[in-house]
Amino acid sequence: MKVELEADKCVASGQCVVAAMQVFDQDDDGIAILLEEQVGPGLVDDVREAVAVCPAAAIRLVEQ
Amino acid sequence: MNRIVVVGASAAGLAAVETLRREGHTGTVTLVGDEPYLPYDRPPLSKQLLAAEREADRLQLRPAGDIAALDLDLRLGVAATGLDLTGRAVRLADGSELPYDGLILATGVRPRRLPGEGAHVLRTLNDALTLRERLAPGRHLVVVGAGFLGAEAAAVAWRLGARVTVLEPAAVPLAHAVGAEVGRVLSQAHRDRGVDLRCGVTVTEVTEDGVRLSDGEVVEADEVLVAIGSLPNTDWLADSGLTVGDGVVCDAYLAAAQGVYAVGDVARWYNPLFGTSMRIEHRTNAAEQGMAAARNLLAPEGRKPFAPVPYFWSDQYDMKIQAYGFLRGHEEVAVVEGDLDERRFLAAYRTGDRVSGALAVGMPPRAIRRWRQTIAAGAAWEEAVPAAA
Numbered sequence: 001m002k003v004e005l006e007a008d009k010c011v012a013s014g015q016c017v018v019a020a021m022q023v024f025d026q027d028d029d030g031i032a033i034l035l036e037e038q039v040g041p042g043l044v045d046d047v048r049e050a051v052a053v054c055p056a057a058a059i060r061l062v063e064q
Numbered sequence: 065m066n067r068i069v070v071v072g073a074s075a076a077g078l079a080a081v082e083t084l085r086r087e088g089h090t091g092t093v094t095l096v097g098d099e100p101y102l103p104y105d106r107p108p109l110s111k112q113l114l115a116a117e118r119e120a121d122r123l124q125l126r127p128a129g130d131i132a133a134l135d136l137d138l139r140l141g142v143a144a145t146g147l148d149l150t151g152r153a154v155r156l157a158d159g160s161e162l163p164y165d166g167l168i169l170a171t172g173v174r175p176r177r178l179p180g181e182g183a184h185v186l187r188t189l190n191d192a193l194t195l196r197e198r199l200a201p202g203r204h205l206v207v208v209g210a211g212f213l214g215a216e217a218a219a220v221a222w223r224l225g226a227r228v229t230v231l232e233p234a235a236v237p238l239a240h241a242v243g244a245e246v247g248r249v250l251s252q253a254h255r256d257r258g259v260d261l262r263c264g265v266t267v268t269e270v271t272e273d274g275v276r277l278s279d280g281e282v283v284e285a286d287e288v289l290v291a292i293g294s295l296p297n298t299d300w301l302a303d304s305g306l307t308v309g310d311g312v313v314c315d316a317y318l319a320a321a322q323g324v325y326a327v328g329d330v331a332r333w334y335n336p337l338f339g340t341s342m343r344i345e346h347r348t349n350a351a352e353q354g355m356a357a358a359r360n361l362l363a364p365e366g367r368k369p370f371a372p373v374p375y376f377w378s379d380q381y382d383m384k385i386q387a388y389g390f391l392r393g394h395e396e397v398a399v400v401e402g403d404l405d406e407r408r409f410l411a412a413y414r415t416g417d418r419v420s421g422a423l424a425v426g427m428p429p430r431a432i433r434r435w436r437q438t439i440a441a442g443a444a445w446e447e448a449v450p451a452a453a
Contacts, residue, residue, distance in 0.1 A: 017433065026429040048086065052083070052351050052355055055347040
């Protein structure tokens with residue numbers, strides 16, 4: 001599945017990193033960075049958690 | 065369990081209905097919202113939306129297609145007016161009744177108001193758009209209340225060129241939330257920009273010309289924003305048999321009664337991590353709680369206590385304030401990194417012998433994230449903050 005991040009909506013909360021460390025990081029200003037655009041079954045649940053807790057609704061998980 | 069009703073269509077209600085579907089619930093899911101809009105995000109209302117940096121269509125929490133895919137029975141623009149706990153049905157303002165097997169309450173809060181007409185509040189999209197239309201260079205905005213919401217709105221209005229006065233009853237803004245020292249440092253940001261922050265003044269009413277203070281003085285204003293906190297939306301539950309007391313009272317599993325859960329700003333639950341009951345009005349808590357309650361409702365035999373480390377942030381002027389934990393009632397604050405006066409610091413909070421919270425301003429993101437673990441682990445103050453011990 002594909003992860004989409006709208007970085008201009010990001011509020012630098014870092015909640016995505018807490019939920020899915022292997023997929024997200026933060027830059028020096030705290031803005032989210034996507035480490036993996038394609039995620040396999042092992043990481044999908046973590047990314048779903050990140051989508052749900054992101055306080056800016058800046059992340060989407062898209063079926064392909 | 066076939067029919068699940070979720071009352072409240074904001075962040076917590078949305079998280080609940082999404083989780084119900086993700087966890088495999090195939091029965092009816094009804095989502096009731098008193099505003100006529102699909103779920104939208106509230107934090108930008110006092111930030112990017114008020115500043116006209118972002119428009120309303122970008123506040124939608126999910127694209128319409130994602131909402132449609134949840135196959136909901138959507139009831140928007142209609143408030144819930146009553147709950148029959150024994151008959152298991154929710155009554156709506158349009159006269160309809162929704163029978164349920166499971167119920168999740170996410171009705172949020174409403175702003176506290178002052179006597180008198182004509183003041184703004186800031187809770188809904190319509191509130192924010194109305195205030196935004198009235199902010200312009202040179203106009204005088206009086207903000208009543210220097211809490212997080214009032215401070216954010218004051219900062220935006222100042223940036224738009226308005227003349228801003230902030231009236232705060234406490235001697236130090238936010239002292240009850242973040243401590244007097246940190247509160248003083250944060251509120252200095254107003255004064256540095258020429259915002260007139262007046263502390264220790266009580267506003268008694270809104271008048272035609274502005275607001276009246278308890279000593280009789282009238283502070284004139286073109287616009288008044290009242291930001292003095294909120295009240296949980298529990299009036300409709302008054303005769304329901306649920307326990308209501310500054311929110312819907314829930315156990316550690318977020319249950320208010322059998323098959324009935326409460327989430328988001330309206331829920332007061334026992335957080336076992338901090339050993340106390342709390343009601344949290346923060347964006348991330350709403351989502352986490354919505355998910356947790358949905359899971360507990362669907363699988364009561366495997367239910368889990370809801371024991372999060374709360375998180376909030378606030379954007380004021382050039383400051384980003386971030387905090388983890390439960391700071392209320394703290395007994396000690398220690399600056400563990402940076403410098404208070406430079407408004408670039410990380411402060412740790414002690415309650416009892418434990419680290420109960422951490423708050424950062426202007427620090428790199430990893431600096432504060434590390435403290436989330438410390439708080440979640442219930443770390444001893446003496447070990448985590450050795451310099452203070």
